[in-house]
Amino acid sequence: MPTETFLNLADEKRQTFIETALKEFADNNYDSASINKIIKELNIARGSVYQYFTDKLDLWLYLKEYSEIQKLRHIQSVDRSKYTDFWTYYEDLFIKGINFDIEKPLCSRFLYRIGYKESSKDVAEYIDNWKVTAKEIFTVWVDNEKNNGSIKKTVDTEIAVQFILSMSSSIGELVQTKYSNAIENNLASEKPLFTESIEEYKRTVKELVQLLKNALK
Amino acid sequence: MPTETFLNLADEKRQTFIETALKEFADNNYDSASINKIIKELNIARGSVYQYFTDKLDLWLYLKEYSEIQKLRHIQSVDRSKYTDFWTYYEDLFIKGINFDIEKPLCSRFLYRIGYKESSKDVAEYIDNWKVTAKEIFTVWVDNEKNNGSIKKTVDTEIAVQFILSMSSSIGELVQTKYSNAIENNLASEKPLFTESIEEYKRTVKELVQLLKNALK
Amino acid sequence: MPTETFLNLADEKRQTFIETALKEFADNNYDSASINKIIKELNIARGSVYQYFTDKLDLWLYLKEYSEIQKLRHIQSVDRSKYTDFWTYYEDLFIKGINFDIEKPLCSRFLYRIGYKESSKDVAEYIDNWKVTAKEIFTVWVDNEKNNGSIKKTVDTEIAVQFILSMSSSIGELVQTKYSNAIENNLASEKPLFTESIEEYKRTVKELVQLLKNALK
Amino acid sequence: MPTETFLNLADEKRQTFIETALKEFADNNYDSASINKIIKELNIARGSVYQYFTDKLDLWLYLKEYSEIQKLRHIQSVDRSKYTDFWTYYEDLFIKGINFDIEKPLCSRFLYRIGYKESSKDVAEYIDNWKVTAKEIFTVWVDNEKNNGSIKKTVDTEIAVQFILSMSSSIGELVQTKYSNAIENNLASEKPLFTESIEEYKRTVKELVQLLKNALK
DNA sequence: CATGAATGAGGCTTCATTCAT
DNA sequence: TATGAATGAAGCCTCATTCAT
Numbered sequence: 038m039p040t041e042t043f044l045n046l047a048d049e050k051r052q053t054f055i056e057t058a059l060k061e062f063a064d065n066n067y068d069s070a071s072i073n074k075i076i077k078e079l080n081i082a083r084g085s086v087y088q089y090f091t092d093k094l095d096l097w098l099y100l101k102e103y104s105e106i107q108k109l110r111h112i113q114s115v116d117r118s119k120y121t122d123f124w125t126y127y128e129d130l131f132i133k134g135i136n137f138d139i140e141k142p143l144c145s146r147f148l149y150r151i152g153y154k155e156s157s158k159d160v161a162e163y164i165d166n167w168k169v170t171a172k173e174i175f176t177v178w179v180d181n182e183k184n185n186g187s188i189k190k191t192v193d194t195e196i197a198v199q200f201i202l203s204m205s206s207s208i209g210e211l212v213q214t215k216y217s218n219a220i221e222n223n224l225a226s227e228k229p230l231f232t233e234s235i236e237e238y239k240r241t242v243k244e245l246v247q248l249l250k251n252a253l254k
Numbered sequence: 255m256p257t258e259t260f261l262n263l264a265d266e267k268r269q270t271f272i273e274t275a276l277k278e279f280a281d282n283n284y285d286s287a288s289i290n291k292i293i294k295e296l297n298i299a300r301g302s303v304y305q306y307f308t309d310k311l312d313l314w315l316y317l318k319e320y321s322e323i324q325k326l327r328h329i330q331s332v333d334r335s336k337y338t339d340f341w342t343y344y345e346d347l348f349i350k351g352i353n354f355d356i357e358k359p360l361c362s363r364f365l366y367r368i369g370y371k372e373s374s375k376d377v378a379e380y381i382d383n384w385k386v387t388a389k390e391i392f393t394v395w396v397d398n399e400k401n402n403g404s405i406k407k408t409v410d411t412e413i414a415v416q417f418i419l420s421m422s423s424s425i426g427e428l429v430q431t432k433y434s435n436a437i438e439n440n441l442a443s444e445k446p447l448f449t450e451s452i453e454e455y456k457r458t459v460k461e462l463v464q465l466l467k468n469a470l471k
Numbered sequence: 472m473p474t475e476t477f478l479n480l481a482d483e484k485r486q487t488f489i490e491t492a493l494k495e496f497a498d499n500n501y502d503s504a505s506i507n508k509i510i511k512e513l514n515i516a517r518g519s520v521y522q523y524f525t526d527k528l529d530l531w532l533y534l535k536e537y538s539e540i541q542k543l544r545h546i547q548s549v550d551r552s553k554y555t556d557f558w559t560y561y562e563d564l565f566i567k568g569i570n571f572d573i574e575k576p577l578c579s580r581f582l583y584r585i586g587y588k589e590s591s592k593d594v595a596e597y598i599d600n601w602k603v604t605a606k607e608i609f610t611v612w613v614d615n616e617k618n619n620g621s622i623k624k625t626v627d628t629e630i631a632v633q634f635i636l637s638m639s640s641s642i643g644e645l646v647q648t649k650y651s652n653a654i655e656n657n658l659a660s661e662k663p664l665f666t667e668s669i670e671e672y673k674r675t676v677k678e679l680v681q682l683l684k685n686a687l688k
Numbered sequence: 689m690p691t692e693t694f695l696n697l698a699d700e701k702r703q704t705f706i707e708t709a710l711k712e713f714a715d716n717n718y719d720s721a722s723i724n725k726i727i728k729e730l731n732i733a734r735g736s737v738y739q740y741f742t743d744k745l746d747l748w749l750y751l752k753e754y755s756e757i758q759k760l761r762h763i764q765s766v767d768r769s770k771y772t773d774f775w776t777y778y779e780d781l782f783i784k785g786i787n788f789d790i791e792k793p794l795c796s797r798f799l800y801r802i803g804y805k806e807s808s809k810d811v812a813e814y815i816d817n818w819k820v821t822a823k824e825i826f827t828v829w830v831d832n833e834k835n836n837g838s839i840k841k842t843v844d845t846e847i848a849v850q851f852i853l854s855m856s857s858s859i860g861e862l863v864q865t866k867y868s869n870a871i872e873n874n875l876a877s878e879k880p881l882f883t884e885s886i887e888e889y890k891r892t893v894k895e896l897v898q899l900l901k902n903a904l905k
Numbered sequence: 906c907a908t909g910a911a912t913g914a915g916g917c918t919t920c921a922t923t924c925a926t
Numbered sequence: 927t928a929t930g931a932a933t934g935a936a937g938c939c940t941c942a943t944t945c946a947t
Contacts, residue, residue: 042931066373069285072917082933087918089931154371156283196461199428200421203462207420244413245420252469259906290941299908301945310942476927500807502720507920516929518924527921588805590717630895633862634855641854678847686903693910724937733912738939740910 039099043089054079054089056143059100063146067097067157097160101151104144111137123178124187124250131208131242135235138212149213153206168202175201188253197253204249208242256316260306271296271306273360276317280363284314284374311376318368318380321361328354340395340404345463348425352455355429366430370423385419392418405470414470421466425459473533477523488513488523490577493534497580501531501591528593535585535597538578545571557612557621562680565642569672572646583647587640602636609635622687631687638683642676690750694740705730705740707794710751714797718748718808748811752802755795762788774829775838779897782859786889789863800864804857819853826852839904848904855900859893 043051057078062070072086072093090096111133120126138145151164175198182188188197260268274295278287289310293300307313328350337343355362368381392415399405405414477485491512496504506527510517524530545567554560572579585598609632616622622631694702708729713721723737723744741747762784771777789796802815826849833839839848866889 045930064373065375066283066285068283069374071915073915082931083917083935084919084933085931093917150373154373156367156371157286192465193461196458196465199424199458200462200465203420203424204417207416207423210423211416241413241416244410245417248409248413248417248469252465254468288941289943300910300943301908302906304943305906305908500717500719502717503808505920506922517922517931518929519927521922522927522929584807588807590715590801590805591720592716626899627895630892630899633858633892634896634899637854637858638851640858640861641850645850675847675850678844679851682843682847682851682903685905686899696909722937723939733910734914734938735912735940736910744938 038095038102039089040091046089054081055100055103058096059104059143059147062097062100063143063150066150067093067155067160070097072096094159098163100147101163104141104148107141107144108137108148111140123182124246128243128246131212131246132239134209135212135238135242139235146213149209153210171202171205172198182253187250192253200252201249204245208245211241212238255312255319256306263306271298272317272320275313276321276360276364279314279317280360280367283367284310284372284377287314289313314377315380317364321358321365324358324361325354325365328357340399341463341467345460348429348459348463349456351426352429352452352459356452363430366426370427388419388422389415399470404467409470417469418466421462425462428458429455472529472536473523480523488515489534489537492530493538493577493581496531496534497577497584500584501527501589501594504531506530531594532597534581538575538582541575541578542568542571542582545574557616558680558684562677565646565676565680566673568643569646569669569676573669580647583643587644605636605639606632616687621684626687634686635683638679642679645675646672689746689753690740691742697740705732706751706754709747710755710794710798713748713751714794714801717801718744718806718811721748723747745810749814751798752814755792755799758792758795759788759799762791774833775897775901779894782863782893782897783890785860786863786886786893790886797864800860804861822853822856823849833904838901843904851903852900855896859896862892863889 043054046054058075061075061078065071070093073083076083076086086096090099112130115126115129115133117126120129152167155164176194179188179194179197179201183190183192183194260271263271275292278292278295282288287310289303293303303313307316329347332343332346332350334343337346368377369384372381393411396405396411396414396418400407400409400411477488480488492509495509495512499505504527506520510520520530524533546564549560549563549567551560554563585594586601589598610628613622613628613631613635617624617626617628694705697705709726712726712729716722721744724734727734727737737747741750763781766777766780766784768777771780785796803818806815827845830839830845830848830852834841834843834845
């Protein structure tokens with residue numbers, strides 16, 4: 038976790054540091070990400086990084102926690118108890134996710150990498166397998182829905198869960214790839230970053246969830 | 255692509271080389287994979303690698319092509335023209351995929367990494383194309399099925415394709431993770447590598463495809 | 472030498488600083504000793520060190536002088552003029568040395584390092600002089616004793632001096648190693664630090680001096 | 689231990705490497721010795737060192753073994769069984785030691801550092817406490833001599849051993865410091881390296897041993 | 906054709922010291 | 927006077943690649 042030195046940094050400087058480091062770690066595997074590149078980009082001294090963090094791993098862990106907090110802020114506004122229907126809840130989670138991706142694209146890409154692409158041994162132990170957790174949550178829920186009748190009883194629970202997990206990953210990836218491209222294109226063409234496409238993505242998500250629903254009904 | 259020197263190598267030597275290199279690249283990102291380690295493992299001269307291949311990238315590209323060819327050999331036995339029903343064809347593709355994973359686990363893991371985990375800039379331009387290709391193939395096919403009536407016309411083609419792609423990824427990952435574990439466990443416990451679990455995986459695949467079918471029908 | 476700032480420090484703070492710095496320099500070579508670690512241990516500002524001392528060397532020199540003064544305070548209670556016999560005087564010096572080692576173990580260990588283990592070029596010019604000084608003192612004294620008859624005249628003075636110096640070093644080392652272990656063991660076992668072993672050491676010193684006497688008589 | 693690469697090096701190159709590395713490690717503590725300085729002195733590439741040795745420790749261990757072998761070659765010509773008198777044997781060991789110091793001054797200084805000055809934690813476990821071994825050997829021998837009558841029975845064996853050990857250290861140090869200076873002076877003044885002083889040292893050693901004998905008789 | 910020594914860029918990290926606040 | 931952020935040199939080590947033999 039960062040030193041006091043880092044936390045005491047002027048807000049702007051600290052933020053610039055975070056963004057630059059996030060970009061490096063979002064674009065590269067843990068092993069390939071280079072502290073050298075970060076300091077060159079930031080134009081700061083080599084030693085500064087080590088006044089902020091004890092080492093590369095410490096920096097990575099901080100960025101992970103930072104990103105997860107950012108994501109939580111977006112996600113937690115979706116209050117499960119307000120939904121009578123799981124599917125709508127599930128759908129809204131993704132739509133919030135899209136907002137997160139739009140507003141904090143670096144965090145989003147970094148977390149995406151951690152969740153799907155990271156394979157360095159140095160961080161392996163810190164990649165808490167969200168898939169395992171998600172599986173447990175979904176299993177409970179699928180059983181529920183079977184009783185409700187919104188999922189038919191002949192479907193094997195484990196397989197249904199696997200099915201839903203697939204879709205979840207997939208929707209995440211969809212946003213990451215398609216959407217990042219869109220943002221980059223818009224950036225390049227100096228158009229406003231977020232155009233009508235958000236609506237398009239929301240529609241896509243809804244239809245995919247609808248298919249999921251069909252499949253299991 | 256490899257030099258003649260490499261192709262003229264004694265079969266066994268060439269094969270050992272391939273396996274060792276594959277293992278290194280299957281276990282590590284392109285950047286992290288180390289030619290150093292390969293030559294130490296093989297106990298060959300440093301220079302040999304550069305007499306077989308022009309550089310690291312060249313070696314990687316060869317391994318990629320080699321693995322793809324191995325995979326094709328397994329897959330192409332599934333002859334589309336023999337199937338009246340696409341879903342059955344699709345299902346059989348995955349079942350063949352499982353066989354491939356069992357018989358050529360290094361190739362399989364290497365290709366899996368390329369498809370899902372690789373992110374080095376050095377190889378960026380050589381990967382990811384399969385999703386584009388697959389998309390094109392599935393688009394043609396979804397339109398077909400819509401005419402056949404096995405996919406309902408109200409579903410947006412692009413979304414249906416996305417849906418199928420998700421499931422395809424997912425099934426691939428399923429085999430990689432669950433199955434690799436099984437293999438490793440069996441290895442460790444000195445049991446025969448492939449046990450009854452194959453049948454279990456086949457069943458899982460079939461059910462997942464069935465769900466896909468339901469969703470789109 | 473330290474700045475006024477340092478000397479004006481509250482007694483306790485100054486003392487804590489000295490002890491912590493002493494510990495670092497007693498445990499590590501000059502080069503390996505780290506100001507970093509000292510300030511972390513003390514929880515003080517990096518800059519403070521440089522407001523107390525001009526640089527690392529200055530700090531080291533101060534600690535050296537400080538330790539030497541501490542040692543002198545112990546040693547000078549042994550008043551040469553009160554002894555008619557040099558050997559008894561010599562013996563008592565060591566016995567006082569043991570007291571010093573017990574009461575100021577950090578100073579003692581630091582001085583021991585300086586005398587026997589230090590080899591950094593940065594401090595080379597400040598050490599080793601004690602052997603030269605000691606040699607001069609012993610030379611005068613050996614000549615004296617030759618006249619007294621307590622050292623036989625056929626012994627080469629230089630060699631006799633060398634012989635006495637050896638024994639001096641050796642007794643010092645004896646205390647450092649054997650005694651430090653005892654202290655540490657006692658610390659670990661929560662026994663009182665100084666047990667009957669002091670008497671044992673005194674006895675050892677006396678016997679060694681006796682041998683010295685025999686040798687030269 | 690060194691790689692084949694190192695062992696296959698041209699004799700002269702390998703020897704130059706050893707000498708340069710020995711000099712660095714003889715002049716500096718393990719921590720302070722710098723591979724950087726070695727490669728600059730040798731004008732070789734940074735990476736070469738790591739083709740010869742796995743790391744700094746590996747290099748140090750090799751130099752240690754190398755030096756010990758060199759020393760053994762000198763020492764083992766002194767065959768204990770040919771001596772009826774231990775003191776003569778003991779004396780000759782030191783005289784051989786002087787020869788070693790003259791012929792392999794770097795090895796000698798390096799071993800001296802290991803034996804007396806080294807305090808890095810990285811190598812602590814490899815500094816086999818020769819003092820412990822020596823103590824055991826001397827204890828056996830002192831008991832013997834007591835029976836022979838060449839050491840009087842009233843002397844405490846442990847103390848006698850301590851006494852002899854001191855002298856052993858001391859003679860070693862004597863050679864190291866006095867002699868090194870002489871060599872360096874001679875080097876500087878382009879005189880022949882080894883002058884009449886050898887005889888002087890031999891005489892010194894003999895007289896010191898004589899004192900030792902007196903002390904214990 | 907195989908060998909394996911040489912290369913040097915680049916990686917992470919530690920450190921003593923400076924200096925603006 | 928105290929603070930603590932900034933600095934950059936130097937340390938060890940790994941790597942892909944080259945090239946003389």
